[in-house]
Amino acid sequence: MAQAVAQRPTFAPWTDPDAVPLIRFEAISKRFGDFVAVDQVDxxxxKGEFFSLLGASGCGKxxxxxxxxxxxxxxxxxIFIDGIDMSSIPPYERPVNMMFQSYALFPHMTVEQNVAFGLKQDGLPKARIRDKVRDVLELVQMGRFGGRKPDQLSGGQRQRVALARCLAKEPKVLLLDEPLxxxxxxxxxxxxLELVGIQERVGITFVMVTHDQGEAMTMSSRIAVMNAGCLEQVGTPVEIYEYPGTRFVADFIGAANMFEGVVVSESRDLLVVNCPELDGEVAVAHAGAVPVGAPVTVMVRPEKIMVSxxxxxxxxxxxxxxTVADIAYLGDVSIFHVALKSGRRVEVLRTNLRHTGEQELTWDDEVTLAWHPGNALVLTR
Structure with missing residues (x-):
């Protein structure tokens, strides 16, 4: 199901044709022997984005x-960062810091010592280090735990310390590898939501790797969906979910009912598609031109379908x-699997506005499914 999106809605520098990106990947590929891990990524x-690289294991993210x-x-x-080619620049000289999945805290050091470590390596004055450590620990709500060792902290607290250590160095870019x-x-x-709030306050660009769709939807200004080393689609959480560009993205982000069909008629903003699995023709609002006779996939999200x-x-x-074939009760919502005459099952999501004892639908009930043309999407690839 769709997730809440935490990012501020007016932040969209990528829509400005004159905006200069902070990070640019230009035709980036990476091969390990015969295996292509990343394939011609642009x-x-x-600056200021909370950007997510999303995909399954092995996709190249x-x-x-x-x-x-x-x-x-x-x-x-x-790869360019702030207009500078990183080709000959080693990791320790790049304006980035990385927060690893394991957090990589020094077990023999206190929280304050862990956060101060990188600052000492940079040769900052003691008073400056003390002030920065205090400020970032307060930012991540760990100020009163400065004297503790990592083994005296919970997993969530260790995560905050690792974040504070990264933020203390004030990088232009913070990289997060499956941070949660x-x-x-x-x-x-x-x-x-706390991470998004911190990112907005410090203004540092965050780039996160995750395989969790809900996590990416909740936290990101934009998402790059990766598959087999390539970018399938880049967009805001709303764009990725509501308007997936490919079958892969539609299927990977949330649940989707997809029906194969052929376009039988086309008008300026409406397609009629013959879908045998749906026992006939369906109408789909569509802005682009798709020729009559073209094979397409009609996608409808489960929450867009009415069931009665x-x-x-x-x-x-x-x-x-x-006919209602299966019901999954999840508390706030119920998921119905409805068997059509064609044998195809359709997934429908319905918010539970009543107590379960008052549910009007049960197994083997004959029902009608319905959706508006604007709640379906045509996919051509």
């Missing part, structure tokens, strides 16, 4: 992050009958 990230950090060397292409993976679900969900045991008004154009 990508721009702007971590390799791309490691090349940005300087831990891997591109086989082809160039070690946390339990409730703490992870709470920390997601009663007749649905005829003005709701797309309607199909079926």
């Amino acid at each position: 990508l721009s990230i702007h 971590t390799t791309l992050l490691r090349m940005l950090a300087g831990f891997e060397t591109p086989t082809e292409g160039r 993976a070690a946390l339990d679900r409730q703490l992870r969900e709470r920390t997601q 045991p009663r007749a649905i008004p005829a003005e709701v154009v797309n309607q199909v009958q079926g």
